[in-house]
Amino acid sequence: MGLGGAGSEAVEDLVTLGLPGARALAVNTDAMQLRRIGVDDRILLGQREFAGRGSGGDRAAVLRAAEESREELVRRLGEFELVFLLAGLGGGTGSALLPFLSRELRGTSALPVPIVFLPFRLELDANSAARENVEGAVDELEELGGMLLALANEKLRRFESLPIHRVFRARNAYLHGLVSSLVDMVGHPSQLNVDLASLKTHLRHAGLSTLVIGEQHVSEPARLVHQALADSLLDFRLPEHPSALVHLDGGSNLTLQTLEEVLREVRERLHEPERLVFGTRIRPEVREVVRLTAVVGGLRPRTVREALRPAGPPAVPAR
C-alpha cells in the first residue's frame, strides 16, 4: 500500500517489477497524483478537507481525515496477511498515514511492515515543517516496535550522477528485492521452516526490527553476511546482541558446512545474538547463488532519528 506521492510511486514500481499474488493499493489526498498511479485499488482520502488537492504538508489535518475513514481503511487491509506500507516522510499524507495504519493493523491478523523513505538532509535543513513531519512519524513508528525499514535518501548519494527519477527507481528495485525476499521466506514451505507465525513470534521478542538481504556465490558465506549487514541502503545501527531470524535460500548443492559458516559469521557480526532463529529453503535444482534474508531486532530507539540530525561539523569526542 502506497501512502502519499512517493509511497504510491514506489508501489507502482514494485508492481512493475513483479510481486505475484500481491494486491497493490494507493491512498492519497491528491486526486491527480492518485489517478496517475497504476495499482489495483485507489483511495482518495479527505475529500472534504483537501478537495483532492493534497495536504500541502499538513500532517495533523491528514490524521483527522484518517480518523474519519478509519473503518474503511482498516476493512480494506484486514483481509491481508502481510501488509507493506510505503511512504516518503516529509510531506503530510504519507507521514500521517503510515504510523496511523501500522497502529490500526495491530488489532487485526495482518502483519504491518512499514517502509519509509527519509528525505535528503538538504530538504530537512531547508524545511522545518518537513523535519517535524519526519520526526513525528519516526517517533510513533519506533514506539510501536515491530518491523521498520527506513531507506535514507542520503544513502542514494552513491548514485548522484544519475537523473533523480532513475535514482529513485534504483532504490525501488533494491526495495523490491527486500519485499520479495520476505514474501518468499514466509510464503513457501521449506526444510527448516520460517512462516508468518514464526516471524510474528520472533517480532514479539525482538523489538524494533529491520530486514536485510544478501546474495552471493555459494562459496562466499562471509561476503554474503557482510553484504546483508553492512552494505545496505537501509538506515539502522546494529546494537550489541540483537535478536535475529536468519533464512537461507539455496540450491541442492547447499551444504551443511556452508550453513554453519553463514551462521558462524552471523554470530560473530552480531556479537553473539541474544536469540537466533534459523531457517533454510533448499530448491531441487543446483544454484550457484545463495540468498540470505534476516530480520534483525533490538534496534536502539532513536536509531532512525540519528540519521536525521542536521548536517554540521562532526562532534568533538568527550575526553
Ligand SMILES: Nc1nc2c(ncn2[C@@H]2O[C@H](COP(=O)(O)OP(=O)(O)OP(=O)(O)O)[C@@H](O)[C@H]2O)c(=O)[nH]1
Ligand atoms: N516523488 C518522490 N518523492 C520521494 C521519493 N522518495 C522519497 N521522496 C521524498 O518523499 C517525501 C514526501 O513527499 P510526498 O510523497 O510527495 O508527500 P505526501 O506524503 O504526498 O504528502 P503531501 O503531498 O504533503 O500531502 C519528500 O520529502 C520527497 O523528497 C520518490 O520516489 N518519489
Ligand SMILES: [Mg+2]
Ligand atoms: Mg503529495
